[in-house]
Amino acid sequence: MPELPEVETIRRGLDGWVIGRRITDVEVRHPRAVRRHHAGPADFRARLLGTTITGTRRRGKFLWLPLDSGDALLCHLGMSGQLLIEPPDKPDGPHLRIRLVFDQAEHQLRFVDQRTFGEMLVSPDGAELPGEIAHIAPDIYDPAFDLAEFSRRLRARRGEVKRALLDQSLISGVGNIYADEALWRARLHGNHPSQELSDAVARELVEHIREVFDAALNAGGTSFDALYVNTNGESGYFDRSLAVYGRAEEPCRRCGTPVERIKFTNRSSFHCPSCQIVPG
DNA sequence: AAAAGCCCCTGCTTGC
DNA sequence: TGCAAGCAGGGGCTTT
Known part of the structure; x- marks a missing residue:
């Protein structure tokens, strides 16, 4: 997969674009992409609708987007995951797994993943550090790295x-x-x-x-x-x-x-x- | 408890 | 040409 430098490159790419944007639609195209969101795709969508992204964070190879609800959209790219900022009229590829649509935005965020080892989930109260990745050690760029x-x-x-x-x-x-x-x-x-x-x-x-x-x-x-x-x-x-x-x-x-x-x-x-x- | 194995997927390349 | 096996940068779960 993307290792830390690739995930950090993606985080930086997201940072300049997603912060302050309000989610107006969520489309889960493949249930496996939210397999660790145990309440299912409908709940995944419901928890995201209407929330605004307030930042971009990363620990190791995990990436998360804190939301104004206090939750976080947590993402791991697995072996082949991509996060692409693309115009809505660009045709969906065969490996599109999740689409996020935003208020007053000319682009949408697409989670594309050929091998489906990647995933997204909504982490309750996960804005600061999602509980799902609390067992992961800090990476070398984290002030908490000892x-x-x-x-x-x-x-x-x-x-x-x-x-x-x-x-x-x-x-x-x-x-x-x-x-x-x-x-x-x-x-x-x-x-x-x-x-x-x-x-x-x-x-x-x-x-x-x-x-x-x-x-x-x-x-x-x-x-x-x-x-x-x-x-x-x-x-x-x-x-x-x-x-x-x-x-x-x-x-x-x-x-x-x-x-x-x-x-x-x-x-x-x-x-x-x-x-x-x-x-x- | 820590370490090693197995499993989940798709698509491309390689070898018979 | 066709098919099977091997291979790809992942982590979680189960077993030991």
Whole structure:
């Protein structure tokens, strides 16, 4: 899915457009898109009608729009979700899941999602922090992110460091791409046991995450194809800067050794076998 | 309690 | 050509 930089790019795109707008119609085109709104699509619609969006917020890969009702419209893009600001006369694509219509607006907001892993729900009293995502750890840009606490919890874990980075309850916003990129920058192998990391290395790892996120944000996010776009439907360009992800057999940008691809929990991991060594 | 596996989807690519 | 398997950047739930 979009990882933190892509979701943040989308949040910024929404921020300049949705704030202050009043919702006048809601159309749920696919029930799966609101599957975690347990009261169902009709209730989802009813709770949104007539409310005004007061802001745009994000934690990790979750995005929410606080409403003047005190509730929040919570959204996760899953693997292929898009939030598009489009004119009403633009034809609906086959993957349109939810449409939001606003008072006196020349555009509407469309939630488009090919693979339907994404979702929206209305979180009661969720404006400040939706209860549905209270278990997600703060991401590195959140003032609540506690570096010492992250280091302590990371090093208390059994298991491998890459799996830890992907655990959203430990640190949020990192997915498969940026985990590989940050580990490469840190010269750590993803299979490195978390428990063997020093406090200094754990803190450095966060700095590498920050650097790769900052770089991706400056490029407008990563996109391999037309699935990953901002609210204008445009792709980011950070894929041109990826050091290891998707670069199997290509030379490591540091030492020239061919990048290796390995299986990791039914996914792919990429690393440099020279720069990133597992101890022991 | 924490960690690992399974599952949910669609569409594109690859290999027989 | 046709079909099956593999693959894709997710998280929640169940099991161990």
